[in-house]
Amino acid sequence: MKLGIFTVCMVIILISCNNTMNENNNTMNKIIIFPKGQSATENFTGTTHVQMLTVDGKNFDAISYNVTFAPGSRTYWHSHPGGQLLYCTSGEGCYQEKGEPVRYLKVGDVVEIKPDVVHWHGATPNSEFIHLGISTQLSKGPADWFGEVTDKEYDNATK
């Protein structure tokens, strides 16, 4: 009988410890810092949310935003006349310049996209991905868009 009570208690402790590990893993993989924002459809494939963080182009000649990509979602091909900086804060993502192999991104990675470089960014097929983005030298003009990254292009890049 004593052994029975002891066994039940040990099982409860083990379940409790296992839940702890899962919670910590979830916390480590998904890091929420900025608001998720609104669903974006134009110039994106899949489910993507954008929250503008700064919009005062006049005083800073830059705007910034938090972008959350569901697994498999991504931007269209595009370029920025004034360049763009990406700061990866959660999950796993992809960045690809036209004609180049894909670069896989993880938390803490920074991407420097020079002016007029045609590229796309988004989530890997199996992970959500969040980055802070900054469009620099905004006075050089808005982004140029060149159509969707097709499923074939995405699958080839991430296979």
Add this chain to the structure above:
Amino acid sequence: MKLGIFTVCMVIILISCNNTMNENNNTMNKIIIFPKGQSATENFTGTTHVQMLTVDGKNFDAISYNVTFAPGSRTYWHSHPGGQLLYCTSGEGCYQEKGEPVRYLKVGDVVEIKPDVVHWHGATPNSEFIHLGISTQLSKGPADWFGEVTDKEYDNATK
């Protein structure tokens, strides 16, 4: 005797649960995304670390950096001819413009510091603080520095 074993088991479970909560709180309060970098002394009071993230001012007209402030540490008073953007990623911090009350900062807060506004930023007295910072319109010139935020100024602002 059964009651004794049961009580011991419940105490172990409670301690286990308490550890879980502490671990989760630590994970939630301290979010490490970018490298901590090197110890910085010039123009800072207390223990501060800076990791440059982007330094290509030529292509982006901006540079960016991760700054980690130990509790109580802060920048000197300064201003940026081209402005500065701060993105708070961990802990609790302070921002104060000359002649204004302090603004307390938490994870997810964004600070827009317009050109030539004299200010300081740093940790609260009891919390580490980490922010991503971007100096915009770098071609307008480097930061101007105006001496330390004295202990009296800091204590008055954060009391």
